[in-house]
Amino acid sequence: MSALPASSSRARAKETSFRLLLLFCLFAAMALLATLVVDVLRDGLSQVDVQFITSFASFNPEIAGLFSALTGTLWLMAVCAAFVVPVGVATAVYLEEYADNNRWWNRLIEVNIQNLAAVPSIVYGILGLAFLVRGPLDLGRVVLAGALTLGLLVLPVVIIAGREAIRAVPPSIREGSLALGATQWQTIWRQVLPAAIPGIATGVILALSRAIGETAPLILVGAATYVAFNPSGLFSSFTALPLQIFDWLSRPQDEFKLLAAGAILVLLALLMSMNAVAIALRNRYERKW
Amino acid sequence: MEASTTTRAPVATPRVPSLGVARRRYGEDAIKLGLFLAALISVLTTVGIVISLLGETIVFFGEVSIVDFLTGTDWSPLFADPSYGVLPLISGTLLITAIALVVAIPLGLGSAIYLSEYARPRVRHTLKPILELLAGVPTIVFGYFALTFFTPVVLRDLLGVEVQVFNALSAGIVMGFMVLPTIASVSEDSLSAVPQSLREGAFGLGATQRQVSLRVVLPAALSGVVAAIILGISRAIGETMIVLVAAGQQPNLTADPRGAIETMTAFIAATGKGDLATGSVAYKTIFAVGATLFVMTLIMNALSIGFVRRFRQVYE
Numbered sequence: 001m002s003a004l005p006a007s008s009s010r011a012r013a014k015e016t017s018f019r020l021l022l023l024f025c026l027f028a029a030m031a032l033l034a035t036l037v038v039d040v041l042r043d044g045l046s047q048v049d050v051q052f053i054t055s056f057a058s059f060n061p062e063i064a065g066l067f068s069a070l071t072g073t074l075w076l077m078a079v080c081a082a083f084v085v086p087v088g089v090a091t092a093v094y095l096e097e098y099a100d101n102n103r104w105w106n107r108l109i110e111v112n113i114q115n116l117a118a119v120p121s122i123v124y125g126i127l128g129l130a131f132l133v134r135g136p137l138d139l140g141r142v143v144l145a146g147a148l149t150l151g152l153l154v155l156p157v158v159i160i161a162g163r164e165a166i167r168a169v170p171p172s173i174r175e176g177s178l179a180l181g182a183t184q185w186q187t188i189w190r191q192v193l194p195a196a197i198p199g200i201a202t203g204v205i206l207a208l209s210r211a212i213g214e215t216a217p218l219i220l221v222g223a224a225t226y227v228a229f230n231p232s233g234l235f236s237s238f239t240a241l242p243l244q245i246f247d248w249l250s251r252p253q254d255e256f257k258l259l260a261a262g263a264i265l266v267l268l269a270l271l272m273s274m275n276a277v278a279i280a281l282r283n284r285y286e287r288k289w
Numbered sequence: 290m291e292a293s294t295t296t297r298a299p300v301a302t303p304r305v306p307s308l309g310v311a312r313r314r315y316g317e318d319a320i321k322l323g324l325f326l327a328a329l330i331s332v333l334t335t336v337g338i339v340i341s342l343l344g345e346t347i348v349f350f351g352e353v354s355i356v357d358f359l360t361g362t363d364w365s366p367l368f369a370d371p372s373y374g375v376l377p378l379i380s381g382t383l384l385i386t387a388i389a390l391v392v393a394i395p396l397g398l399g400s401a402i403y404l405s406e407y408a409r410p411r412v413r414h415t416l417k418p419i420l421e422l423l424a425g426v427p428t429i430v431f432g433y434f435a436l437t438f439f440t441p442v443v444l445r446d447l448l449g450v451e452v453q454v455f456n457a458l459s460a461g462i463v464m465g466f467m468v469l470p471t472i473a474s475v476s477e478d479s480l481s482a483v484p485q486s487l488r489e490g491a492f493g494l495g496a497t498q499r500q501v502s503l504r505v506v507l508p509a510a511l512s513g514v515v516a517a518i519i520l521g522i523s524r525a526i527g528e529t530m531i532v533l534v535a536a537g538q539q540p541n542l543t544a545d546p547r548g549a550i551e552t553m554t555a556f557i558a559a560t561g562k563g564d565l566a567t568g569s570v571a572y573k574t575i576f577a578v579g580a581t582l583f584v585m586t587l588i589m590n591a592l593s594i595g596f597v598r599r600f601r602q603v604y605e
Contacts, residue, residue, distance in 0.1 A: 011497070018499040022407060025399025026416065029473070032466045033423045039438045040430070090327035098321055099328075109328050112335050118520070118590045119583070120527025122554045123338060125561065126579045130341035134567055152334050159331065185320045213427025216529035216554065220561040242429045242530075249433060249534055257437055264430050271425065 040264050047262025056228040057244065061255035066263050069244035071230040072143070073212060073270075076240055079147035080211055084158050085204055087151075089193075092162030092200075097188055117156040124153045125220030133221050141222060144234040149221050150214060154207040161203020165196040198285030205278040209271050215242035241267045342583055345576035352570060358577065364540040364551075366574045367560070373574070375581060377540035381550035382582075385461045385532055386525040388546060392465025393521055397472030398514065404473070405480035406502045417477070424470035432534030435463040440535065451547065455537030458546040464531050468521040475520060479513020480506055512600040516593045523589035527582065529554035553582045 361374015
């Protein structure tokens with residue numbers, strides 16, 4: 001870069017070493033990620049088989065499996081999505097299409113969402129414990145309480161992604177629709193939302209993949225970690241993959257640590273496939289206006 | 290856009306056809322109200338958090354003196370002879386956060402500068418998503434990694450550090466890697482936003498790439514970089530699982546990272562997992578500690594927003 005005569009070979013050495021230092025920083029992060037994946041694969045791969053996936057929890061590590069944790073996680077995801085998609089998209093539509101930013105209550109909603117995104121996940125667990133599990137709703141440690149807690153936790157993610165997707169729809173489409181006599185809601189429902197769906201879907205999947213790996217709030221609102229049955233409904237007790245991993249990790253025997261590695265592999269596989277779907281959606285439907 | 294929801298007063302003799310809305314559409318109003326109510330849920334969430342924390346915390350401080358809570362050095366709320374000094378938990382949280390930052394700030398900033406100033410666009414487009422992959426790993430997985438690999442293999446065998454099975458050092462370093470992508474990604478955004486003309490001006494004056502990066506781009510993006518670091522701090526303070534799994538659950542007022550400690554988050558999770566009686570003091574400690582944690586992250590968030598407002602350089 002520096003071609004000035006004054007810059008000696010020492011200056012050039014400084015440039016090179018700085019560049020190498022920066023590369024090292026990046027490399028360190030990548031190396032840790034690689035080590036983590038290799039470590040989990042090495043410990044967990046031998047655990048994952050049909051028996052492991054289809055068996056219930058057990059005090060005998062030989063026959064223990066994660067069937068109830070897997071179905072619990074799927075239940076949580078379904079209920080969480082059923083809550084977070086309508087509420088998140090409605091909030092995004094309100095803030096982008098209706099809200100008048102000069103009104104204090106609309107600004108309050110915006111600042112509030114920013115703040116919520118920074119609240120530690122364990123605090124949502126406390127909220128779930130105080131309001132959903134006990135207190136006013138008194139649901140107990142059931143699927144609905146867990147799913148709603150996770151839903152509140154990832155709601156800001158869905159709202160922010162939804163707003164970006166809606167904002168990306170050019171105003172000309174709205175104006176065209178309004179000029180043809182459509183009402184504001186007809187414009188939103190038939191023009192803006194269909195055009196924004198890929199972006200919204202990507203955001204929802206990313207939010208759910210964040211919810212799937214959350215452990216801390218579920219420790220407070222989740223069921224006892226020893227659950228040897230599948231959830232039968234919204235008001236059934238449950239366990240979930242991260243809870244099961246935590247339970248196995250807390251046991252002193254090494255056999256259970258290996259089971260935890262197997263469960264981590266299943267969790268990571270689930271996460272990767274969700275992310276792959278999100279990326280595919282984005283690439284397939286990404287539109288430039 | 291507001292025009293469609295406001296009605297015009299009826300004109301007495303409509304000689305000229307009105308261009309306003311023909312009639313009030315109540316369906317449209319109802320939809321707007323419904324959407325507003327959905328948006329209110331997020332506000333209610335905050336209100337719920339504050340009420341649930343505050344309510345029990347006030348009751349707690351009716352039984353335990355707030356001075357003892359904030360200045361006591363012994364935390365043993367579940368013992369027969371309980372003591373409620375929160376300092377060991379705060380010191381545990383700060384120790385872990387400090388270790389995490391020592392790892393995350395240099396590595397995160399270095400990665401950000403490389404991606405923004407040195408890497409070619411194609412390299413950046415492949416490397417940045419990989420870095421973000423690191424941010425998507427569930428924290429329980431980092432906890433597993435710290436407990437079963439980083440402590441025994443890296444710290445003990447490779448580096449020869451004498452650490453306990455559960456220790457703050459391993460949890461802190463691994464947490465640093467969890468926070469790293471946040472710091473790298475947010476700082477990279479603000480480094481890339483520095484206008485090209487500043488770089489070109491510096492290059493024109495004979496500055497080297499390193500000088501441009503460190504003395505021109507980094508200072509120009511400082512507000513964003515500091516906001517990224519504060520965001521990283523607040524993530525580290527709020528992180529639960531790595532600490533719960535790998536740092537032990539012993540409240541120790543110590544600066545020695547080789548032993549076990551307990552953070553505020555880990556205490557809440559460890560205590561909340563059992564079925565506590567609703568009225569018990571132990572149950573209330575969760576809320577008192579949670580309120581302390583919540584206030585700390587709120588302060589961090591306010592600092593971050595304030596910093597960006599105060600020091601942001603606006604370029605044409």
